Amino acid sequence: MNLLEVRNLVKNFNGIKAVDNVSFKVPEGSIFGLIGRNGAGKTTTIRMMMNIYLPDSGEVVLGGVKVGQEFKNKVGYLPEERGLYKKMKVIETLMYFAELKGATGKEVNKKAEWYLNRFDLFDRRLSKMEDLSKGNQQKIQFITTILHDPEFVILDEPFSGLDPVNTNLLKDIILELKEQGKIIIFSTHLMDFAEKMCDHIVMIDHGKVVLEGPLSGIKQKYAQKNISLNYEGDINFLKGNPIVEKIEDFGNSTGIRLKDSNQSQQLLKLLVDNNIIVKKFDANDISLQEIFIELVGQEETNGSSVKKEVLYA
Amino acid sequence: MLNKRILAVIKRELREKLFSKSFIVMTLLVPGLIFLAIGVQTLLITNQQKNLKIDVISDDPGLITALRSSFMSSEIGKDGKYLLTFQTENKNDVSKYVESKRNDINDDKLGGVVYIPESALKDKKVDYYAKSSQNISLFKDFDAPINKALIDSYFADRTLSKDDMNFLRSSVDFTGFKVTKEGGIKEEGYGNMIIAYLLTFLLYFSMIMIGQMTMQSVIEEKGSKIVEVILSSVSPTELMSGKILGASITGVIQMAIWLSPIILVMSTTIFVLPKEFLFSISSTVIIYALINFFIGLLTFIGLYAMMGAIFDNAQDAASGAMPVMMLILIPFFIAMSMIDNPNRPVAVIASYFPFASILVMPMRLTLVGVQIWQLAVATLINILTFVAIFPVAGKIYRVGILRTGKKPKWSEVIKWLKYKY
Structure with a gap:
């Protein structure tokens, strides 16, 4: 069993809770998204998973065993802020980082050259890192992350600072790795990437998990709860109705959030009964971005009320 | 204690330092100058008109x-x-x-x-x-x-x-005689004094040079965010141990090269020195000097690495490293003060004092001679100093290496010791 599980992680910095009782499971064979705003606690969580920070309490467990050096060797990690030795040659850099993971020898060298070929960098293998363009340095960074053939690939904000070409390249690599059966965990605040790539997400805000589950399930549930409406007439009567949680006017359309996802038919009936001309009634269209804003963005409008409810679809 | 990962770090440190231009120049320049001085003496004696x-x-x-x-x-x-x-x-x-x-x-x-x-x-x-x-x-x-x-x-x-x-x-x-505790009185030239000063100066110089180099390298790793990638593979303690060991081995290699003229003069007849420059030091002194130097490097480089981890730019680190520099500089001056009286009490105390012992004891050994048990005590004190310093430096290094942002106050740094990392 290769089930990776994060159990009740807590980390304080100077009395501020950076990570507050975070738990989730990373299913096998999935691309797992750790999403949240900047400063939500994603990097701290990942650092604790990598044993770079020791948690104040809680643990990270792989197949029932607390992770340690063994796990580190199985992981390829690409941190958000990343650098390489400027004066080191490309091939030396690749071999060094593989050696730190315990991978040495001719095989690794061959593989490094294979990757360099694939990324059109073979002729630069004896160049110093500082002589490479930023885009090429990023490519070398990907290679160092996966050269030792890790079982887990953890990418912290992998798309930040990448040019469009490298963004696509990294996307391809991630999908390829998934096909090879690797478990990929990446953190991002870019919802459209998460939406396109992840099978499974956990959303963190203010150090707490606010949402966890398979992306399809989450979307389904939120889509039916959130109705996008175009109409003629006066819908003021809906205010205070027990099935409606919130009405928002977006100008072109109106968003109505229901208290429960199976109340959409009830709402439609209510509208028709009240002689509203319904031009569009869409209960199946919501982006992760909207879910994200709904869950973590509301406190900015509602002051400091932190959403405590954890949803599991 | 030594594992593959530490060895990998050591190897990289050695490669990086031993092949850097400044290191090669400094390492060859010093014995070059010594050889030149000895060579000129030899030439004057053997090839005189x-x-x-x-x-x-x-x-x-x-x-x-x-x-x-x-x-x-x-x-x-x-x-x-x-x-x-x-x-x-x-x-x-x-x-x-x-x-x-x-x-x-x-x-x-x-x-x-x-x-x-x-x-x-x-x-x-x-x-x-x-x-x-x-x-x-x-x-x-x-x-x-x-x-x-x-x-x-x-x-x-x-x-x-x-x-x-x-x-x-x-x-x-005038004829100078050296009175040793072991008994016996030996006739002796200025040679030993010159060697003693040379040895002390080289110790001082090498420790500061390699310490600063290590500090720079820690700052580079921290500043360019390489460290997080490395820490996903090795533990901070492994990284620090590897760096310190790598730098210390570099230092000992450098010192051995620096001392090679002296060793050559001692063991061969290629070089001849005038009678007044003759020295009598045994190979024990050289071996002791190298071991002592290695322990000293471990200690001071540990402190320099710690300083590199606390600050994230070279300027702050340079001023922050002043206390470490003082730990080398003050003993250096005490050792130098032994020129007019090698037995002054402050020198005797300093030769057993943590940190100071590393510079002062070799000076005492070459100038006045000490007994084996005294060397053993000094070495033990130096090892204990290292053992005491390493966990503290290691803890501060672990906390500091991943911190960025404003320059921390010393009071904050002390608080780091209580952190769980």
Whole structure:
């Protein structure tokens, strides 16, 4: 069993809770998204998973065993802020980082050259890192992350600072790795990437998990709860109705959030009964971005009320 | 304790440091200069001019006889350095004689003419004619035999005993003796003092140089965010141990290269030193110096690495590293102060004091000699210092290495020790 599980992680910095009782499971064979705003606690969580920070309490467990050096060797990690030795040659850099993971020898060298070929960098293998363009340095960074053939690939904000070409390249690599059966965990605040790539997400805000589950399930549930409406007439009567949680006017359309996802038919009936001309009634269209804003963005409008409810679809 | 990951870090550190241009230049420059100095001495002794023709003339035949016997019985008359001719010339013909030799002197066929007039028996004034009129080495060589001849002639008609004569002829001669605790008194030149200072200076210099290099490398790793990638593979303690060991091995290699001239002089006969520069140090001293240096490097580089982790730019780190620098600088000055009295109490205390011992004890060992148990105690103290310092430095390193942002206060750094990381 290769089930990776994060159990009740807590980390304080100077009395501020950076990570507050975070738990989730990373299913096998999935691309797992750790999403949240900047400063939500994603990097701290990942650092604790990598044993770079020791948690104040809680643990990270792989197949029932607390992770340690063994796990580190199985992981390829690409941190958000990343650098390489400027004066080191490309091939030396690749071999060094593989050696730190315990991978040495001719095989690794061959593989490094294979990757360099694939990324059109073979002729630069004896160049110093500082002589490479930023885009090429990023490519070398990907290679160092996966050269030792890790079982887990953890990418912290992998798309930040990448040019469009490298963004696509990294996307391809991630999908390829998934096909090879690797478990990929990446953190991002870019919802459209998460939406396109992840099978499974956990959303963190203010150090707490606010949402966890398979992306399809989450979307389904939120889509039916959130109705996008175009109409003629006066819908003021809906205010205070027990099935409606919130009405928002977006100008072109109106968003109505229901208290429960199976109340959409009830709402439609209510509208028709009240002689509203319904031009569009869409209960199946919501982006992760909207879910994200709904869950973590509301406190900015509602002051400091932190959403405590954890949803599991 | 040593695992593959630490070894990988050590290997990288060695590669990076040993092949850096500044390291190679510094490492070769120092022994280069020492070899040059020793080489010049060797050259002066072995390749000194042979058979330099010098005409010794006088207007007093009696004086010529005395000079001949005086020169022949002295060392310079025997070692073949000079080829001497003795001649009596009329007082008035001296300038003519020199004139006749003008071509020979300019063609280097004749080294020079020494004219000892009869009047020298009163005022000891002697003339020297040559291409370059100031020849200190010749003056030094000729001083004693001429003086002897003059004394012999001057006192020839007076009744003085042979002992009186010998006393008159001799000049004051200092000989230094080293008194050791093991018993026995050895005759010794300035050699040991020079070696002691050289050793102390090199220790000081190398420790600061390699310490600073390590600090820079930690700052680079921290500043360019390499460290997080590395820490996903190795633990902070492994990384720090690897860096310190790598840098310390580099330092010992450097020191061994620096000391190679001394080792060569000790163990071979390729180089010859003048008697007054001869030194007597045993291979034990060299081995002790290297071991002691290694422990010292581990300790100080640990502190420098810690400083590199606290700050994230070279400027802040340079001022932050001042306390570490003081730990090297103050013992260095104490060691240097031993020149006028190697046994001053502060030096004796410092030779056992944590940190200071690393610089002061080798100085004491070469200058005055210490017993084996004293060396053992000092080494033990140094090892204990390292053992005590390492966890503290390691903790601060672990916390500091991932911190960015504003420069931390010392009070905050002390708080880091309580952090759980």
